[in-house]
Structures are given as structure tokens and as C-alpha cells.
Amino acid sequence: MRAEGAAFASDGGVSEGARAAPDPRLRPYLGDYVGYRLRGFPPGVHIGMPSTALTVIVxxxxPIELPVSCHPAQSGGRWDALASGLTVRPCLIGHHGYQHGVQLALTPLGARVLFGVPTADLGSWVVDLSDVLGPRAAELRERMAATAHWSRRFSILDRILLELMCEATIEPELRRAWQLLTGSAGRARVGAVAEEIGWSRRYLGARFAAEFGITPKDAARLARFESSHRLLRTVATEAASATAAEPRAGTTLAEVAAATGYYDQAHMAREWRELAGLPPSRWLACEVFPFVQDPVPDLLEG
Incomplete structure (x- = not known):
């Protein structure tokens, strides 16, 4: 396994970490392992963005502190390791200028294969990782904390996750619907997707929610939002002198909106307010160190 390391400084803080692809047998079920060590930043909060992936943090x-959870009925809390399902609401992640751990992004099929449950079982709740992995969650954290080498930590993840794998699948029609709705960055119409897989729109909605915990329309919204978030983060990172209105020369918020399938900048801003709790211009101005939320593998790869 090759772990790619990186470090950069911002606002007096230093962000260090590494990224590596998991074992090939795990790649249909999760994206890259992302290790992070963030230190020296002013205390504050940053936003855990909604995504088309389930989130696991060890x-x-x-512990990681969430003063505001994704689920309106769940109070905040602190976790040594957590997992969360799919949601259309942000959460707030508190920090004292320091965070250190590993983040994973699971596909819905990964929830079936590694957790043994459909994504809908987690809903938009944040749960202790031991609730889905049992005692292996504590073992995973203890073994990773015992070494300072990212490559060894990622190898530990490989070994434990491979041991947890079980035989599981998702109905072909649902897998195809998920791929069409999220693979198009939210451009696919729900009615057209239902017609392609041979189901009525109402039946698709019911079966989709039972498996994924969100509606087909929300899956498309998340995919489009995720695309805009990724582009904004990329262009902002590439230009340290960026302003909130123009992440880099030649790239405006209006251009990002057009590139990611929104009607216009105002449409993107409305969606950001609903899904992230603030418009993209304010996020660019306020966010100090966003967690990496990159795309996960195509659900059909499994």
C-alpha cells in the first residue's frame, strides 16, 4: 500500500495527513482512506457537509465533538469513533484547534457488506461505530493509535475490514437507480429513472427510501450539491489569495453553479442554505479546514 502524504499551513495552523486506496477487494465499498492531523488552528467549528457517502470517522x-447533529432529534455528543448514514442536513464539528484521525466514505453497498445493514437503518443519525462493528471498533481504534505511521494504520484498516466483509447485495434495480441519480451529478430526472428500471415513480420512491434512507429526489440533490462543494473546495485550495466571491481568477460562483447543473447562482445559493446551512460565499469565507469528502466508487462496481 502506498500512502500519499501532504502538509500545508493556513491561518497559523498546520494540516498534515495521508491518503491511500484500500485493498482492491474493498474498493467497491469505500473510497480512499484519508488520514488527517490538524493542529494550531483557532478553536471553532466547521461544517460536516451532506454527501452521497456514509461517513466513518475513527x-x-x-474524541470528535459534534455540538449539532444531522438528525433534528439527536443532541450533540462526543465520539471516539462514529458512523452516520445519508442526510440532507449538515452537522457542526467542534474543535479546539486540533483534530487527528482517519475518515472513510462508504458506498451504500459498503454498508451492506461491512456493517451488515442497509443504509436506511442508520438514517441520518450519528452512531457509535461499535453499534455497527461491535468490539472490532475499539480494536480498530486502539491498533491504529498504537502506531504513528499512516501506511500501518491503513493496513490495519484493510485487515479488519476484510475480516468484516459478508455476502450482501442490493437489488439490481435499486443499484441502477442509485447510479443514474448520483452518477449524473443530480441531472437525471426521477421519472426517467423509474421508467428506465421498469418501476412506477411511487414504487421507486418507496423501495429507494427503504434501502437508502432518503428519497430519489434527495439523492440527486446531494449529488449536485456534492459536485459544487468539490469544485468550490478545489478552486479555493488552488488560490490561497481567493476571495469569498471569486475562489480564483476566472472562476466565479456563477460559473461553478453553471458547471454543476444549477439553474443559476441564486439556485445554488438556495440549495446550499438548505443542505449546508449557509450560502457558498459564506462557507468559503468561514471554513478553515474542510474535511475531505471526495467521491466514492460507483455502486455498480461491486
């Missing part, structure tokens, strides 16, 4: 040192 901390190395102090």
Missing part, C-alpha cells in the same frame, strides 16, 4: 487522540 479518532486517534481526543
Amino acid at each position: 479518532t486517534i487522540d481526543e
Whole structure:
């Protein structure tokens, strides 16, 4: 396994980490392992963005604190390791200028294969990782904390996740619907997707929610939002002197909106307010160190 390391400084803080692809047998079920160590930043909060992937975070040192959870009925809390399903709401992640751990992004098929449950079982709740992995969650955290080498930590993840794999699948029609709705960055129409897989729109909606915990329309919204978030983060990172209105020369918020399938900048801003709790211009101005939320593998690869 080759772990790619990186470090950069921002606002007096230093962000260090590494990224590596999991074992080939795991790649249909999750994206790259992302290790992070963020230190020296002013205390504050950053936003955990909604995504088309389930989130797993395993901390190395102090627990992760969520003062505001994704689920309106769930109060905040602290976790050594957590998992969450799909949601159309953001959460707030508190920090004291320091965070250290590993983040994973699971496909819905990964929830079936590694957790043994459909994504809908997690809903938009944040749960302790031990609720889905049992005692292996504590073992995973302890073994990763015992070494300072990212490549060894990622190898530990490989070994434990491979041992957890079980035989599971998702109905072909649902897998195809998910791929069409999210693979098109939200451009596919729900009615057209239902027609392609041979189901009525109402039947698709019911079966889709039972498996994924969100509606087909929300899956498309998340995919489009995720695309805009990724582009904004990329162009902002490439230009340290960016302004909130123009992440880099030649790239405006209006251009990002057009490139990611929104009607216009105002449409993108409305969606961001609903899904992230603030418009993209404010996120660019306020976010100090966003978690990496890159795309996960195509669900059909499994």
C-alpha cells in the first residue's frame, strides 16, 4: 500500500495527513482512506457537509465533538469513533484547534457488506461505530493509535475490514437507480429513472427510501450539491489569495453553479442554505479546514 502524504499551513495552523486506496477487494465499498492531523488552528467549528457517502470517522487522540447533529432529534455528543448514514442536513464539528484521525466514505453497498445493514437503518443519525462493528471498533481504534505511521494504520484498516466483509447485495434495480441519480451529478430526472428500471415513480420512491434512507429526489440533490462543494473546495485550495466571491481568477460562483447543473447562482445559493446551512460565499469565507469528502466508487462496481 502506498500512502500519499501532504502538509500545508493556513491561518497559523498546520494540516498534515495521508491518503491511500484500500485493498482492491474493498474498493467497491469505500473510497480512499484519508488520514488527517490538524493542529494550531483557532478553536471553532466547521461544517460536516451532506454527501452521497456514509461517513466513518475513527479518532486517534481526543474524541470528535459534534455540538449539532444531522438528525433534528439527536443532541450533540462526543465520539471516539462514529458512523452516520445519508442526510440532507449538515452537522457542526467542534474543535479546539486540533483534530487527528482517519475518515472513510462508504458506498451504500459498503454498508451492506461491512456493517451488515442497509443504509436506511442508520438514517441520518450519528452512531457509535461499535453499534455497527461491535468490539472490532475499539480494536480498530486502539491498533491504529498504537502506531504513528499512516501506511500501518491503513493496513490495519484493510485487515479488519476484510475480516468484516459478508455476502450482501442490493437489488439490481435499486443499484441502477442509485447510479443514474448520483452518477449524473443530480441531472437525471426521477421519472426517467423509474421508467428506465421498469418501476412506477411511487414504487421507486418507496423501495429507494427503504434501502437508502432518503428519497430519489434527495439523492440527486446531494449529488449536485456534492459536485459544487468539490469544485468550490478545489478552486479555493488552488488560490490561497481567493476571495469569498471569486475562489480564483476566472472562476466565479456563477460559473461553478453553471458547471454543476444549477439553474443559476441564486439556485445554488438556495440549495446550499438548505443542505449546508449557509450560502457558498459564506462557507468559503468561514471554513478553515474542510474535511475531505471526495467521491466514492460507483455502486455498480461491486
